[in-house]
Amino acid sequence: MTFGPESTLRPLRQRASDLDALRTGASAPGAIVRVAHAADTTLRRMLRDDPTAPVELRLRALSEDDLSTPDLLAELRRRNRVPMELAAAFHELHGAAERIGRGADALPRDAELALSVAGGIESHVLALPPAHLEDPALPDDDEPLVRDDEAPVHAVPAEARRRFPWQALLALGVLGLLLVAAVRMRGGEDEGALQRGEQAFLAGRVAEAEREFRAHAGEHPRDALARVYLARIYREAGRPADARRELQAGLDANPEHAELHAELGYLLLDARRAPEAVERFRVALRHDRESLRGWGGLVRALRESGRAGEADQELRRAPAELRTLMRSAPRQAPARP
Structure with a gap:
């Protein structure tokens, strides 16, 4: 077949x-x-x-x-x-x-x-x-299962x-692709709360994830990753002030952390401040040239700023794995002054 x-x-x-x-x-x-x-x-x-x-x-x-x-x-x-x-x-x-x-x-x-x-x-x-x-060869006595317009399967x-x-463990790798392209160098410290937060976030249990990330941030105030997660949770919940607070706390301790700068860029995009977001994504890429979220955000911010030519130039320089998705993204109208 x-x-x-x-x-x-x-x-x-x-x-x-x-x-x-x-x-x-x-x-x-x-x-x-x-x-x-x-x-x-x-x-x-x-x-x-x-x-x-x-x-x-x-x-x-x-x-x-x-x-x-x-x-x-x-x-x-x-x-x-x-x-x-x-x-x-x-x-x-x-x-x-x-x-x-x-x-x-x-x-x-x-x-x-x-x-x-x-x-x-x-x-x-x-x-x-x-x-x-x-x-596949299937037993006749299995109960068929049907989903929407699908042909019956067993x-x-x-x-x-x-x-x-x-x-379930493999699924955690997908979340790492979403938030963190940088390699975490933590030695042998205990990441229990952070890992529980990642699992809860991936499963959609946002309130539980927030508690775990907050606990981890309290125990490891210089760890930027928990701040990135918290900022994303607040941003997606429509709480930009809380998201900015977490990012500022993270940047105070880790001013060169690429994912903190990238998340701040997305927060600026949500606020329709694309020109400022462009500069923030450039800062993220200065600290980590392989940051997929940094490259993706930069191309999007340039497009939303009405700078399609620059966006295409940056896209050609971006990692190959990013290009198929970004090239299919809709072009944005120039931002109004």
Whole structure:
């Protein structure tokens, strides 16, 4: 059996009207959530169609009950099926959709993020060769499981699923791609609260993550990473003053930490202060030339400042793994004075 790109992309194709609405600048939180769900289903189809994946994993791919979104991303990254920046952007979109689903207002950047992720997934899938797979042999007495418009697949017994406790650990690697490109050099110190915070953040338990990061920051006031996480939590919750407070505390102790400067750049972008964000991202890249969030933020800030030519120049200099996603991002109108 051959799975072509159009089969994989069908869920996103069905959201064409939502993507058109987001391109017009309409305030459409429902469209953001629907695009996020379509992106999730598309990525699940990618794993289902992966000829290198075990049959048991392919069978679980379409079910959120059998394979959570963090575990899905971890599997795709482990198999080099998606670029890490695309995985990170989707993780952020998934969090935005969950935030909107809990009743929060959509942020201005959520629509852009949805468009960027949809475009990035489409470009990536279209560049993949067709997957040639044999249909798995399944027992007749397994209970079928159906998801939306999918063809029935069979659930894997719970006892078989328990053979994969390592998937939750793999998911932590995806979060590292999202927030920290720099290598952490901590020696042998205890990172218990930080690790618990990362796990809670990745699972969407934001209040728990905040408590753990706050505890870690209290015990290790010079550790910048907890401040980056806290600032991101507050920024995504619409609390810019709290986010800025955490970033300032981090920069007071670590003035050359690239991720602190990059997160401040995103905070400035949310405030529609793109020209200031450009300079902040440049500072981040001076301290870490490999910071994917720094490069991605710089290109976005230049575009939002009306400096598309400079944005394209910087994109050509950026790490190769960033280019597919950024080139598919929508161009922004020049910022108003």
